[in-house]
Each structure stands twice: as C-alpha cells, then as structure tokens.
Amino acid sequence: MARTRIVIIGGGFGGVKCAQTLRRELRRNDADVVLFNRENHLVFSPLLADAVGSSLSLQDVIVPLRQLLPDVVCRTEEVLHVDLARREVEFVAHDGSPARLGYDHVVIAAGNVSNxxxxxxxxxxxxxxxxxxxxxxxxxxxxxxxxxxxxxxxxxxxxxxxxxxxxxxxxxxxxxxxxxxxxxxxxxxxxxxxxxxxxxxxxxxxxxxxxxxxxxxxxxxxxxxxxxxxxxxxxxxxxxxxxxxxxxxxxxxxxxxxxxxxxGSTAAPFVERMDAPKEKGRLLTEPDLRLRGRADAWALGDCAVVLNAHDGQPSPPTGQFAERQGRQCAQNLVRVLRGEPTRPFTFRVLGQxxxxxxxxxxxxxxxxxxxxxxxxxxxxxxxxxxxxxxxxxxxxxxxxxxxLLFPRDLAYVRTDPTERVTHAHYEPGDFIIKQDEPPAAFYVIESGEVEVVRTTPEKPEGEVIAVLGAGCFFGEQALLNNRPRSASVRARGVVEVIVMGRHVFTTISKSLAPLRAALTSALTRRSSTFWQERPQIVGTLRSLALADFIEPAPHPFLAPTATLREVTRAFAGSANDVFYVVGAGDRLEGLVTLTDLLRVQGDGAAPETPVASFMVKNPAAIAATDTALLAASAFREYGYKTLPVVADPATRRVAGILRARRLLARLLQDAPPA
The missing domain is CATH 3.50.50.100 (FAD/NAD(P)-binding domain)
Structure with a gap:
C-alpha cells in the first residue's frame, strides 16, 4: 500500500511548524512529508532589521531547513502551479524544465512576496x-x-x-x-x-x-x-x-x-494562478484551515484568510499566528488521516x-x-x-x-549587482543625469519627454537645447567617448526609461547592427558643429518668439476610437498631411500621417481598425513656452517637417502646429549663408 504523501509549499514559520508537527505525530512509515521552498533556509524575519543595523550577523537570522527538519524531504525548486483537480504540484526541476509531483494532501504556506x-x-x-x-x-x-x-x-x-x-x-x-x-x-x-x-x-x-x-x-x-x-x-x-x-x-x-x-506585498504567483476561492488575492479557508470546497488542500499564514475562532476575526499576518496555524493544520491533517473530526483554529494573542x-x-x-x-x-x-x-x-x-560592550561591525562585502537592463521612473523636474558627472548608463525613453539642459559660461543658469520623447535615447556619447556628461537630462513630465549599464550597452552596441546604426546616426547628428559654426543663426533663434510661428492645429481632431474608415475620409476631405489624435481635454495622444494611412491600408487592415493601433503614440511635441532654438534642435533631432505644439508638457493640450519650413525661411531671411 502506497504511503501518504503530504506536500508543504513554503519554508516560513507556518510551513516549518507544520512539517515539524507532522513528523512528530506521524511515523515515518505512515507518510512522506515533502517541503518546497526556494531558499534552503528558514528566515527569522523579525530580526532582519537587526541584520541591517549590524546588531546581528546575516547568518544568525537564518537556519538551514535540512538541519532543522532532518526527517523531511526538502526541495529548493520553485513551485509554478498547484493543480487541485489532478492533485499535483508543478515545479521547476534542476535542469530548468517543468516537472510534476503528486500528493495526497497539500499545505499552502507560501506567505507573501514584496510588491x-x-x-x-x-x-x-x-x-x-x-x-x-x-x-x-x-x-x-x-x-x-x-x-x-x-x-x-x-x-x-x-x-x-x-x-x-x-x-x-x-x-x-x-x-x-x-x-x-x-x-x-x-x-x-x-x-x-x-x-x-x-x-x-x-x-x-x-x-x-x-x-x-x-x-x-x-x-x-x-x-x-x-x-x-x-x-x-x-x-x-x-x-x-x-x-x-x-x-x-x-x-x-x-x-x-x-x-x-x-x-507592499502580494501573493506568490502560483497562488494567484490557483483555481480556488480568494479574497483580495488570499486563499479562503474553512475554520479547520482546509481550502474552501477541498478535502485534501490546506492553507495558512499570510497567503490565506484564516478566521480565528477565539474572536471571529481574520488572523493578522504575523509570525506567531502563522506558527500556531502550522501546528493546528498538522494536527487537523493527522486527525483526517485517522478518521477523527477536525477542530477550528483558535488562538489568543500572547503579546506584541x-x-x-x-x-x-x-x-x-x-x-x-x-x-x-x-x-x-x-x-x-x-x-x-x-x-x-x-x-x-x-x-x-x-x-x-x-x-553591549563593543561597537557594531562596519565591514561589508561589496554587493554591487551585475549590470543588467532595468526600468526607472522619474517625476517632472527630476534630473536623470547631470552635466559633468561620469558616464554610467545608457537610457531609452519608454514614455514621457525629457529636456537636455546645458550650462555654459554665457548661460550659467542652464539652457534647454533639446527635447526627446518616447523611443529616443540618450547617454551614448559620454559612454562611447568615455568622457563626463556634456549636458544634463531632466524629466519634462512623468517619464519611464529603460536603463542599460555601461558594459551591457557596450556589448549590445557592438553586436546589434540596428542599434549600432542608430548610435552612429545619433552621434553624427548630436556631435555636429553646425551650431558652433553658425553663431549668427543661434543668436537669431534665441531672439525669435516661437509664438510668431505657431499655426492653428490641423482640424478636425481625431478621437482614439476613430476607425480606419473615418481617418481615410478625413484625409480625403482635407489637404492636411497630418491629423492629431486627442483625448479628454484636447490632450495629445498621437498623430497619424498620410504615410501611416497608406501603410496600414497596404497591410490590408480592416476598415474598423482603430486609429490607436496604427498612430504614432505620444509623439514628441514642442511647448508653446519653449524657444525657437529648442524647436530648431527638435527638427534636427527627429528629422520632422512639422511638430505638434502643446500648451505645456504636463497637460499636453494641443495648441497648434509648427512647420520647419516657416522657421527656416525666417532664418534665411535674417542670417543668409556666407
């Protein structure tokens, strides 16, 4: 006759106490107890702050599970899924492939993870x-x-x-x-x-x-x-x-x-995927700690909603409750195996x-x-x-x-992580990089806009020389030339960026041809001496009022829900080369050009295709309060013939359109080429 297999998922206070109680209550020939935990140790979490403050060694707040549970099978594979219908646990095997293990009873004691x-x-x-x-x-x-x-x-x-x-x-x-x-x-x-x-x-x-x-x-x-x-x-x-x-x-x-x-915490991913009743992501249990509607699955600790029969309230997510729940769960499980009635969880708090x-x-x-x-x-x-x-x-x-007698240990081992690709969030006005600081990373803008600010003897307070939007990148010049940053980059609104460390950037830029080509083009464009060789043009641009060049925005505005059929009619009935897609409050959400229209029609898109699926999303724009010099730099950076004008970067309310041709004509008039 096959022995009963009890699988416990989670090596915290609750899971460990459950395993210890099961091994004490059951003979080894009666049941196999298997415990899954990603780490091979129990973390004594109430003392983590002491480890941060050097009151304790890091080794003092962990206990190896194999030494703590000598008669329990301890596995460090990550659990991917609990199939309640098939009574199987799916996990990542030693070689990275998915594997399954059947059970007679499963105890979910996975706690929570940081979120x-x-x-x-x-x-x-x-x-x-x-x-x-x-x-x-x-x-x-x-x-x-x-x-x-x-x-x-x-x-x-x-x-x-x-x-x-x-x-x-x-x-x-x-x-x-x-x-x-x-x-x-x-x-x-x-x-x-x-x-x-x-x-x-x-x-x-x-x-x-x-x-x-x-x-x-x-x-x-x-x-x-x-x-x-x-x-x-x-x-x-x-x-x-x-x-x-x-x-x-x-x-x-x-x-x-x-x-x-x-x-900020959330349930473990496999708990979120479980087909079981939940409340705010936590598993709902019966009074005896069984999952609602299940006779062979149990849950306890932070990942479960466990009512305390002592006061009728949900148990708080603390170590002392998890430990008592682990013991009670094991005792009830043993009662089930022996054909005895289970008991509801009850515990009176000892203290705080x-x-x-x-x-x-x-x-x-x-x-x-x-x-x-x-x-x-x-x-x-x-x-x-x-x-x-x-x-x-x-x-x-x-x-x-x-x-009590000697000072805390100030020695530390450097834990600088290996460079990788990460994400970062910035609020309006935050500096992402600062002028003259050493280069450390390469940035790609996921959403939002940044402005490039350069401080010079003539402009010690700093001058905005460029605006970059979603899809643009910056930081490459200092990395490739191994020189300090030549300008600061500041968020104009809420900005999300991808951050690539120096070594990752160097490796990818050498091996990825499209990125190498984009970098070459950007370096040529941004390193050009065009402005330095034409101080008269720069002076003219600084003196011009941008408001004099702003034209009314192309109408009608398109809603994000507008269809390909409606966009086609708009272009057919107008001489516009571009239309703006706006949301509530005339907020600029995208633009669509005649080229975009022809491309999507050539791809055979259905007439009901929404414009939001083929428009240029969150396009780069110039604020009405920006300078003509900044507008000229934007035309040069993006290669556009027109740029949307918004009232301000925060609201992005459409205020008009700026055409490169008008600005260039004024420059040729005031500062003809030598």
Missing part, C-alpha cells in the same frame, strides 16, 4: 526588506553611503548621502528606521568629516500613529523615543510616488538619498513586541505593558528563545551581549 509596484517608482528606487538578500544589500548600501559621505567635499551632497527615508510605520518600518539610525549615528565617532547634523532618518506612515497593533500609550512612547534619538516622523502622509530624489506625498516632496520600503532602537522597545505581554530598556531586554529574550535550536540561541545571544 513595491503599489507606489509608482518605488520598485525602481527603493530597497525592500523581505529576505536575507534584501537585508544584505541594504546593510552594504548604508555603510557605502557613510563611506561616500566621509570623502565628499560638498556639504550638501554629504547630507544627501546620509539622508534615509523609511516608508511604513508597522513593525518592519519602525525596527528598520531604529536600526539604521543607531548604526549611522553610533558609527560617527569612526568618521572624521561627518557631523551628527549631516544625518537624517525620516519615517513616513500613512496613519496618525505608529504601530497600530499595540496600545495608544505605547505607540506614543515609541514615537517620542524615536524622535529623541533623531528619527523624524511624517505621520498621516501617504506616499504617492518615488523617484531617485525621494518620495512624494499628498503634502509635498520628501528628499532623500536612500528609500527603504516596508509596505517591537524594538525602536537605542536599546529601547515597546511590549505588551499577557496584559502587561512594558517600554524602554526592560521592554528591549524582554524583546531580545523572547526572540532569543524562539530561535529553533540551542546552537543558534547561544550564537545570537553572544552577538547581542558583545554589542
């Missing part, structure tokens, strides 16, 4: 704090910022290096802010050129108080102690965007050189603990409230004895005792 995309730009510019890898990268970054600040001659830049923003006022955010603040301020005595006033740590929270899980008195104590230690509080401030310069809130912009985000930095903490245990040093001592004691082995308890306890 910084809940805030625009956060994924591009913020550090998450979910895994040991996150903690390692963040710790190294903080120490690197200290080293950069030490050798920086510019006081403003030094303060920039030492400005830290932590988003989220829950346990993770409060502990991360406290540890970063302790690490940076406690290490200043080893640095000769950094003053305490150079350091700023800001904690931003969307509610009016920190730590909503604990009592109001302890929340207020935590806030006061952290502010006294140097952590600035921004409460009732919901973060709406993140850029390389800081974060935006409803009340303004908070500048900072480092952003740490402790908010949170370190706030400076050897201080807040705690609620068994109805008692503690704060200050003794709460911190209790916090460390509780978590010390939660460590899963005596060896790890002794090791962690020794590290903590060492720090």
């Amino acid at each position: 910084l995309n809940v805030v625009p730009g956060m994924a591009d510019h913020a550090f998450p704090l979910k895994t040991v890898g996150d903690a390692a990268v963040l710790r190294t970054h903080v120490l690197q910022q200290l080293e950069r600040a030490e050798v920086c001659d510019d006081p403003e830049k030094r303060r920039w290096y030492l400005s830290f923003i932590v988003v989220g006022g829950g346990y993770s955010g409060v502990e991360a802010a406290g540890e970063i603040n302790d690490l940076v301020r406690g290490s200043l005595r080893f640095f000769h050129h950094i003053r305490p006033a150079d350091v700023s740590v800001t904690l931003i929270h969307s509610r009016d108080q920190l730590l909503p899980e604990i009592s109001p008195q302890l929340r207020e104590f935590a806030r006061e102690k952290m502010e006294a230690a140097g952590v600035a509080m921004r409460l009732n401030a919901r973060v709406t965007l993140a850029t390389g310069e800081g974060v935006g809130t409803k009340d303004g912009f908070v500048r900072g050189g480092t952003i740490v985000c402790t908010i 603990l949170c370190s706030i930095g400076g050897h201080s903490a807040v705690a609620e245990l068994f109805g008692f409230r503690l704060s200050g040093f003794w709460a911190w001592f209790t916090w460390r004691g509780v978590y010390l004895f939660k460590m899963p082995s005596w060896g790890r308890r002794i090791q962690v306890g020794a590290d903590w005792a060492w720090l």
